[in-house]
Amino acid sequence: MPRTSALECPGCPPLRALTTDVLGLVKVVEAHGKTGIPKVVETWGQPNASSCVLAASYSDHKTDPLLAVARKNGLVECLNPINGEALGITKIDQPLSLDGFLNDDHVVGLHLFKTKGIDVPSRSVSLLTCLEKGNAFLRSIPVSDAPENSTTASHITWNVCSSGKIICSSVDKSENYALFGGKGIELNMWDLGKCSKIWSAKSPPSNRLGIFSPTWFTAATFLSEDDHRKVVAGTINHQVRLYDTSAQRRPVISVDFRESPIKAVCEDLDGYTVYVGNGSGDLASFDMRTGKLMGCFIGKCSGSIRSIARHPEFPVIASCGLDSYLRVWDAKTRQLLSAVFLKQHLTNVVIDSHFSDEGSNGNTCDQQADLQVKANEGGEGPELLRSASDSSSSGHAESLAATLAEHRQHLVSIQGLVDQLKEVIPAMQMSISDLTEEVNNISSTMVDGFSVQSSTTVQCQSAGRQSGLKSIDLDPNSIARFGLCPVSITVENRH
Amino acid sequence: MGGGGGKRKKAEGSDVDEQETRDKKKTKKGTMLPSMIKNKEKRSVPPEKKVTRTIENTREVDETVCRPDDEELFAGNDADEFNEVLKQEVTPKILITTNRFNSTRGPAFIQELLSVIPNAHYHKRGTYELKKIVEYAKNKDFTSVVVVHSNRREPDALLIINLPDGPTAHFKLSKLVLRKDIKNHGNPTDHKPELVLNNFTTRLGHRVGRMIQSLFPQDPNFRGRRVVTFHNQRDFIFFRHHRYIFEAKEKKDDSKDKAAKSKNITQEKVIVRLQECGPRFTLKLRNLQHGTFDSKGGEYEWVHKPEMDTSRRRFFL
Numbered sequence A: 001m002p003r004t005s006a007l008e009c010p011g012c013p014p015l016r017a018l019t020t021d022v023l024g025l026v027k028v029v030e031a032h033g034k035t036g037i038p039k040v041v042e043t044w045g046q047p048n049a050s051s052c053v054l055a056a057s058y059s060d061h062k063t064d065p066l067l068a069v070a071r072k073n074g075l076v077e078c079l080n081p082i083n084g085e086a087l088g089i090t091k092i093d094q095p096l097s098l099d100g101f102l103n104d105d106h107v108v109g110l111h112l113f114k115t116k117g118i119d120v121p122s123r124s125v126s127l128l129t130c131l132e133k134g135n136a137f138l139r140s141i142p143v144s145d146a147p148e149n150s151t152t153a154s155h156i157t158w159n160v161c162s163s164g165k166i167i168c169s170s171v172d173k174s175e176n177y178a179l180f181g182g183k184g185i186e187l188n189m190w191d192l193g194k195c196s197k198i199w200s201a202k203s204p205p206s207n208r209l210g211i212f213s214p215t216w217f218t219a220a221t222f223l224s225e226d227d228h229r230k231v232v233a234g235t236i237n238h239q240v241r242l243y244d245t246s247a248q249r250r251p252v253i254s255v256d257f258r259e260s261p262i263k264a265v266c267e268d269l270d271g272y273t274v275y276v277g278n279g280s281g282d283l284a285s286f287d288m289r290t291g292k293l294m295g296c297f298i299g300k301c302s303g304s305i306r307s308i309a310r311h312p313e314f315p316v317i318a319s320c321g322l323d324s325y326l327r328v329w330d331a332k333t334r335q336l337l338s339a340v341f342l343k344q345h346l347t348n349v350v351i352d353s354h355f356s357d358e359g360s361n362g363n364t365c366d367q368q369a370d371l372q373v374k375a376n377e378g379g380e381g382p383e384l385l386r387s388a389s390d391s392s393s394s395g396h397a398e399s400l401a402a403t404l405a406e407h408r409q410h411l412v413s414i415q416g417l418v419d420q421l422k423e424v425i426p427a428m429q430m431s432i433s434d435l436t437e438e439v440n441n442i443s444s445t446m447v448d449g450f451s452v453q454s455s456t457t458v459q460c461q462s463a464g465r466q467s468g469l470k471s472i473d474l475d476p477n478s479i480a481r482f483g484l485c486p487v488s489i490t491v492e493n494r495h
Numbered sequence B: 001m002g003g004g005g006g007k008r009k010k011a012e013g014s015d016v017d018e019q020e021t022r023d024k025k026k027t028k029k030g031t032m033l034p035s036m037i038k039n040k041e042k043r044s045v046p047p048e049k050k051v052t053r054t055i056e057n058t059r060e061v062d063e064t065v066c067r068p069d070d071e072e073l074f075a076g077n078d079a080d081e082f083n084e085v086l087k088q089e090v091t092p093k094i095l096i097t098t099n100r101f102n103s104t105r106g107p108a109f110i111q112e113l114l115s116v117i118p119n120a121h122y123h124k125r126g127t128y129e130l131k132k133i134v135e136y137a138k139n140k141d142f143t144s145v146v147v148v149h150s151n152r153r154e155p156d157a158l159l160i161i162n163l164p165d166g167p168t169a170h171f172k173l174s175k176l177v178l179r180k181d182i183k184n185h186g187n188p189t190d191h192k193p194e195l196v197l198n199n200f201t202t203r204l205g206h207r208v209g210r211m212i213q214s215l216f217p218q219d220p221n222f223r224g225r226r227v228v229t230f231h232n233q234r235d236f237i238f239f240r241h242h243r244y245i246f247e248a249k250e251k252k253d254d255s256k257d258k259a260a261k262s263k264n265i266t267q268e269k270v271i272v273r274l275q276e277c278g279p280r281f282t283l284k285l286r287n288l289q290h291g292t293f294d295s296k297g298g299e300y301e302w303v304h305k306p307e308m309d310t311s312r313r314r315f316f317l
Helices: A357-361 A363-376 A383-393 A398-423 A425-430 A432-446 A462-470 A476-484 B002-029 B071-079 B105-116 B130-139 B203-213 B258-266
Strands: A015-021 A026-031 A039-044 A053-059 A066-071 A075-079 A086-091 A107-112 A124-131 A135-142 A155-159 A165-171 A177-183 A185-191 A196-200 A217-222 A230-235 A239-244 A253-256 A262-267 A273-278 A283-287 A292-297 A305-310 A316-321 A325-330 A336-341 A346-352 B094-098 B120-122 B144-151 B154-162 B168-177 B194-198 B226-233 B236-250 B268-276 B280-290 B299-303
Touching: A015 A053, A015 A316, A015 A325, A053 A107, A053 A124, A053 A346, A066 A107, A066 A124, A075 A107, A075 A124, A086 A135, A107 A165, A107 A177, A124 A165, A177 A217, A185 A217, A185 A230, A217 A262, A230 A262, A230 A273, A239 A262, A262 A305, A262 A316, A273 A305, A273 A316, A316 A346, B071 B203, B094 B105, B094 B130, B105 B120, B105 B144, B105 B154, B130 B144, B154 B203, B194 B203, B203 B226, B203 B280, B203 B299
Parallel strands: A165 A217, A305 A346, B094 B120, B094 B144, B194 B226
Antiparallel strands: A015 A026, A015 A346, A026 A039, A053 A066, A066 A075, A075 A086, A107 A124, A124 A135, A135 A155, A165 A177, A177 A185, A185 A196, A217 A230, A230 A239, A239 A253, A262 A273, A273 A283, A283 A292, A305 A316, A316 A325, A325 A336, B144 B154, B154 B168, B168 B280, B226 B236, B236 B268, B236 B280, B280 B299
């Protein structure tokens, strides 16, 4: 009998991803619910071959997130990733060649600065762009609701290489260092503050047969967030190489991966795992401490992988490429969680981490996000959330959402308790001892499993108590407080 | 099997027989079945023919199947590499070459391929690298390069490279029958052929179909009555080359009516006859590469992998 039902995928956690494709469209894919099936929710832009997106960069902030895309016609656009509005446009000047014709020179690298360059008053963003022929630009463009083609914006230009073709570039987490490499260009690292080259790689010696493979880097990334000295690169000779800039110029580790050129490399949060995608659609994870292949991601992926993105909280990665599918994988078990068909050859994928499942419920989503922000800011964030954020950085963050939901449940139950307390006000006034008993009963029945220690000496002063309780309603701080410590409701009587 | 059935019939025999006789009586008394009317012309509308369930029409549901209301598909078509040729802005010009060692059936096949594809030019391979040939063909304004690969003097693969910037399709070629081996074959004229592409349904199939389409001129000479067919069935692409002819034939006269007979003399039935011209072969897509031929650094749009064969009812074209 024919199989009538499709093979089921486990579904992925709540997730929002943006993809760009060769027709210049930006598609938003969202997954809702606990085991959501991702769907295309929005498509921005007009299909046009000349506006093919070559590179994209995403600044993943809670407020004012921004997506920058570099198109084939030389325009770099800043989009609002929430609603797709264009916020700023700039044209990359393609240098004229000697005979006066435009060079066939495309943007290959684009980076949107997240930590610096966003000055609130002037509302401008800094961009690093890099062209195929080796011209790198560092410029800031104004961002406004009415974008105009700003060519007057200040920029710093330098030349990364004199010959060859740049294919890959990357900027580290602290955004002080940039990495370039390509066909005939050894991997080199630049200090963006001084615009000077600080390190360049050296090609490995020819092998024992005397065969020397020419330099051709196709993908590169920084290995860990806090260390700019470790760099992972992929070559066309299907090698994955680890460079340590503080140790030597030749690769520390070099491992082969199958037989197609490495097309995408993406680092994990843990600082040693990298995800590697190649030209025939194989995706694998490597432990770069030992250079060991951890395992392959198997899921009928038939086309070259162009881009991989790691979710900052969940252990989830997204990959896309020429087979026009966006695939979401579990980073730990290497299982395919789900795949979405997006109809065009995809070039880039970015993940919006500040998306929560109950986006449609509005308020709760914001609360949750606020809590996260508080937790991330460190300082006085609630303990439990802080630990949650810690665990997220170590890759166990799937519990975060669950914890928050739990907290909200507790809040509801507490509120129920409070309501019941309100009901018994007259009785309280009649007999304090009766009330004490009753409250003990309620607390034991309503919030079991949660350490609510309602003090037995509940006395009442209705006005003061109510005002105190109202502030509980929707204030995220107090929610946090409730979630954090063993909640002790102490309704005091102040005569 | 048969014995078992017989036994069961014996056991339940009496009951079933009674039931049947009752049914027969009912039908005799009541409605007449259409099959019981002897005069065939008086029969009412025959019952609908059941569609046989084949592997082909019970294929697994595929979300990549193209729909005619998909605007993005057309936008994608307008932007793809074949658009120039298919919009007749450029006339297709094909370079046919072989692998390095080529003999017996290989040259014969190429001879026939040259007669099938208009504006095709054969160049000897020599010892040139394929990348050099692609470069040469680009400079000479060819729109496609076809490489016939043979192994042990038998053509076994076909590589189609679209110029100037890809894609490259690699097909397995099998079941090649040359013209002289086809009985009652015709000899094709040099008119531009009509092209029939059947069953290219998915996005990948669409792309392959457009690629094949871009090998042929888009303005067929219908007077030549030549048809080239690429028929996809279960991911195998069958190639056939025919010539057709319309023949006027007198209609058979069944009715005894004299008035009708007199009418029929003037009426003529037109039937169409096909004559196969050859060659005849089958293609199967192995991979589709992005860009022109690059075996080392190329990236693939589609590669067949063993893990994709989860079911015999899963097809990709």
